[in-house]
Amino acid sequence: MRVPFIDLELQHAPLRKELLQAIGDVIDAGTFAGGPFVERFEREFAAYCDVGFAVGVGSGTEALWLTLLAMGIGPGDEVVTVPMGFPATVEAIHFTGAKPVFVDIDQRTYTMDPTALEQGLTSRTKAIIPVHLFGQSADMDPILEISRKRGLRVIEDAAQAHGARYKGRRVGSLGDAGCFSFYPGKNLGALGEGGAVVTTDEALARTLRMLRNHGQSGKNRHAMIGWNSRMDGIQAAVLGIKLRYLDVRNHQRRQCARRYDRGFAGLPDLIAPYVGDGRRHVFHIYAVRVTDRRRVISELEAKGIGCGVHYPTPIHLQPAYRTLGYRRGDFPVAEQCAEEFVSLPMFPEMTPRHSAHVIAAVRMACGMGLTV
Numbered sequence: 001m002r003v004p005f006i007d008l009e010l011q012h013a014p015l016r017k018e019l020l021q022a023i024g025d026v027i028d029a030g031t032f033a034g035g036p037f038v039e040r041f042e043r044e045f046a047a048y049c050d051v052g053f054a055v056g057v058g059s060g061t062e063a064l065w066l067t068l069l070a071m072g073i074g075p076g077d078e079v080v081t082v083p084m085g086f087p088a089t090v091e092a093i094h095f096t097g098a099k100p101v102f103v104d105i106d107q108r109t110y111t112m113d114p115t116a117l118e119q120g121l122t123s124r125t126k127a128i129i130p131v132h133l134f135g136q137s138a139d140m141d142p143i144l145e146i147s148r149k150r151g152l153r154v155i156e157d158a159a160q161a162h163g164a165r166y167k168g169r170r171v172g173s174l175g176d177a178g179c180f181s182f183y184p185g186k187n188l189g190a191l192g193e194g195g196a197v198v199t200t201d202e203a204l205a206r207t208l209r210m211l212r213n214h215g216q217s218g219k220n221r222h223a224m225i226g227w228n229s230r231m232d233g234i235q236a237a238v239l240g241i242k243l244r245y246l247d248v249r250n251h252q253r254r255q256c257a258r259r260y261d262r263g264f265a266g267l268p269d270l271i272a273p274y275v276g277d278g279r280r281h282v283f284h285i286y287a288v289r290v291t292d293r294r295r296v297i298s299e300l301e302a303k304g305i306g307c308g309v310h311y312p313t314p315i316h317l318q319p320a321y322r323t324l325g326y327r328r329g330d331f332p333v334a335e336q337c338a339e340e341f342v343s344l345p346m347f348p349e350m351t352p353r354h355s356a357h358v359i360a361a362v363r364m365a366c367g368m369g370l371t372v
């Protein structure tokens with residue numbers, strides 16, 4: 001039995017007719033770059049996230065970058081984020097001219113450690129970007145409290161956490177803005193690239209609408225220097241259909257995670273994901289920590305099971321970010337996690353047979369195979 005890491009074909013097969021119909025509608029309407037299909041998806045996604053406004057853009061990376069620009073962040077400013085995650089967050093900060101500053105993650109939830117946050121703040125700090133890593137919200141209350149005291153903006157990187165909740169509230173609605181990616185493998189994925197910013201701040205949404213469309217406040221009136229980051233009409237139509245299934249699919253992910261949790265209970269050499277108080281995890285990634293990662297990966301591969309590592313190198317130790325001046329030892333939790341993480345297969349269509357196969361292989365690699 002083979003178990004892929006994710007399976008997009010299986011996701012799209014039952015939606016094929018609906019998706020082709022939606023794509024046909026866009027072709028017939030001839031509105032491909034921005035336009036009514038994008039506006040409709042923006043309304044639906046804003047409602048889903050419990051906010052007033054959503055602005056569709058070209059990608060999650062551009063959602064982050066344009067949000068920082070719309071907040072006036074640039075050279076001389078500092079933006080605090082975490083070193084465990086995908087470098088897009090840091091790229092977005094860099095390309096405003098601001099300086100990315102890291103603080104370590106919490107060793108149980110793998111999201112920004114609020115008790116470490118103060119260490120990253122200086123008189124130049126303008127914003128904080130917590131990352132809702134793997135589908136679990138960062139601990140937002142203490143982060144928001146610090147930001148309020150210091151007058152800082154908070155941008156949620158929710159690219160891995162569509163539909164996740166923190167104390168009952170949707171991610172994206174907690175900070176000043178929430179940034180999403182619709183990269184195909186994300187919990188809500190397009191059939192290509194896409195992203196969105198959600199916010200309750202109408203002025204911010206207005207600025208973002210200008211920035212993503214060459215700074216235009218009206219046709220041929222360029223009120224500011226902008227960019228082209230319009231959302232694609234076909235992607236918006238596709239996303240509108242997939243959004244209807246997002247909650248069900250996230251529920252299926254959580255059920256799969258529960259099967260894994262039960263299967264790994266009591267394994268001495270494995271740390272299963274921990275879900276923090278008041279958080280609804282949507283398991284974009286189910287990452288375990290193991291002491292002997294090479295052994296676990298080779299056992300999984302031998303049994304036809306796909307796996308991955310998110311992420312094997314913390315961002316501060318990547319060659320591109322050497323100039324930030326960090327060294328090994330600066331963020332011990334992120335560094336240790338990077339050595340121990342293994343991401344197991346996780347997609348809504350996974351069956352109990354699939355997860356049992358994965359559980360058996362992991363237990364075997366951890367020397368507990370016979371007790372299954």
Ligand SMILES: *Cc1c(COP(=O)(O)O)cnc(C)c1O
Pocket residue numbers: 059060061062085086088089131157159160180181182183194195
């Ligand atoms: C995927 C991802 C991004 C970037 O999104 P793109 O749509 O690929 O540009 C940003 N941050 C995180 C945490 C991500 O997982």
